[in-house]
Structures are given as C-alpha cells and as structure tokens.
Amino acid sequence: MGRSPCCCHDAGVKKGPWTEEEDRTLVEHIQRHGGHVGSWRNLPKAAGLNRCGKSCRLRWTNYLRPDIKRGNFTGDEEALIIRLHAELGNKWSTIATHLDGRTDNEIKNYWNTHIRKKLLRMRIDPVTHQRLPPDDVLSLGGALAASPAGLPEVLVSAAASLGGLNTALMQAQALQLLLQAITGGAAAGSLVPSASSFNSASSSAAADDAILCAGRGGVVPSFGHQDHQMMNLLLSHASYTPPRPADCHGGNIIASEVQQLMNASAPVAGATAEPPPPPAAALVPASCPEEVASAADRPVHQAFADLLSEPIEMPGMCSLEDDLFWRDILESSSLPL
DNA sequence: AACGGGCTCAACCGCTCTATT
DNA sequence: AAATAGAGCGGTTGAGCCCGT
16 A cells, blocks of 8 residues: 655645635536546646645535535534544544534644633543543642632631642542531432533632532532532532522522421431431521531531542543533533633 | 734645555 | 555644734
8 A cells, every 4th residue: 555646746736825716716617527526636637726636625625615514613513522522532534424514624623722622621631531630630629728718618628637629529529528527428429510400600610620520420420409509508608609500599598498408418217327417507597607617617527537538539431421411511611711 | 003922724744544456 | 465546534734813912
C-alpha cells in the first residue's frame, strides 16, 4: 500500500482560502454532473480550477455541499457529540454520520474549541471521559476555604480541621456524611444529586464542579426529594445559594418543614441497627446559621473522621446511559469559558 | 487608536484504508 | 501477492476576527 503522490505537491497549484469565483466554478461543475463526482483527482482539470483534487473535495464536503447545516450547535447536538465521543473516540466522520448536516471537520473544530474546554472546566478528561484524578483537580475545598462564606460554616470549619477537602468529590462525600449524621443514616447514599434532578443548582462554578464531579456515577446515584430539600437547607447558608429547582419551595425551609423532613427521612419502622435520628431541634430555621453549625458540629466532625478512616473511592466513567444526563450538564454549564 | 493575546474555523498535511490492476 | 491509485480520516496550522488594555 504505497502512498501515492498528491497532486497538491504540483507546482503552481493554488492553496489557501477559496474565492467566490472558485466556489461557483466548483459548484456549477458538480451540479452539471448531477451532484456526482467521478474522480476528485480529475475534477480540477475538468472544471477549470487550479486546485488540487483533494482541496476541491474538502471544499465541497466541508463547505459547499447543499445539505450542510450552518449555525451554532444545539444543546441536543452537543450532548450527542459528547456521548458519541465517549463511545467512539475521535472518530469524527463516524460521529458526523449521526448529526444531520454537520461535517466531521465542523464537529472536530467544535469539540476542540468548545466542548473540550467545557469538559476540562468541569474536571472531566475530554479524552477518557473520566473525572480527573484528585491531584489534577482544582482544589475546590481549598477554594472554598479561601472564601469561607461560600459554604455552610459547619462544613468550612470541619474541612479546616481536616486540612481541607481538596476535591469536589470529597466535598460531596462530606456533604453526604453530613446528611447521614443529621438523619441518623436514613438518607445515606443519596445526598449528591443526579444532574437531572439538580441541574438548576449550578449558578456558580463551585456548584457546577460539585455536581459534576460527584454526580452520576459518583458517590450516589440518586437524589430524593427529601434529600433535595435537605441539600437546600444546607446550601441556604451559603453565599452562592443556587436557584431552587421547581419542585422545591424556594427560599428557606421553615422549622415545621424541617420537622416534616426529619420525620420523612427517619429510618423506617423495624429497621435494625440504625441509630435513632437526632431530635428535630438539631435543625433550626435557616435564619440562624450559627445554631445550625453548633448543633451539627459534633456529628459532622465525627463523620469527617470516619471519612478519613476509609479510602476515598474515585468513581469510574461518567455514566452515558442517557442523553438527558449530558444535556442537563451542558445546560447547567452555561458559564462563560 | 494602536497593540497584543486569545479564539475560531477553513484549509492543509500526511497517514491509513480500500479497491483495482 | 504485490503494487498502485484514489478516497477518506484525524491532526495541525495559520489568517482573520474579537476583545481587553
């Protein structure tokens, strides 16, 4: 399989940007032949173009073809590209066959200039689609510690006592353990939301990172309504309080709601070996963050100690089992790059 | 207004793959 | 089976644009 010399190496063959005249000549020639090109190599001579056949093919397939869709990529297209890339890798032409009117070159460019950076910003390796290892992850805990108002005080102080939570995953696990501590384990494994159930909570990069790094495929797979409310309670003390999802009440959770929440989150009757839930008084209205911190202080530190005593399990591949996941992520990541 | 840095994307380069001789 | 021709693919480049200083 020897490599044939390319006509592009011929002296005098024009290179560089195409002129309108050249475009018109190429289009008219192809249209005269019913949209079919017998041989790209012979086309320039037949059409009267001082171009390499390869250049003509590229110009036609990437720009002049009548079925090419111009304009920005939609969210659906973007999500599809990411999903296909995770499955196929840099098989741009194969990916392009799944998107009507998009060329491999256009998709490749869009990936390199937009999606790749977006994923990197979200601490996802654009090559492997895995979350970046802790050492490569921007220290979310450190960043938040540098701006303590960005977290409920109880978490900041607990993090400080442990030398900082240096990954978003640890952050999420810490939050999970906090919830466990508060609910006596009833809500174990369900604090960190799936992106689809918490997608509107990404009004800041920090929230973005926490959700992405700890979301689907991360610490826990689901995020129930009650846990969602609990999360809101915690976040209601943070300066970056995200907009509330439609299924939540918005604003602070009042004491009676906390009581209801606690009751709902309590271990079901008959469950064994579950510590009893703390009294509802441990949770106070969101208007009193100091009381929250004080009441939750001891169990949280205990939970963090437990966290440190066990190895942190890094999640594997991001789940790609449904388009909604990625769509939600992408829609929630509308921050400027 | 001028400059420089960053970004985008059309186009090129060089390799591989497949069909043909 | 080997050589050749041609097409296609993925990586890279660079001109032009945009935006901040």
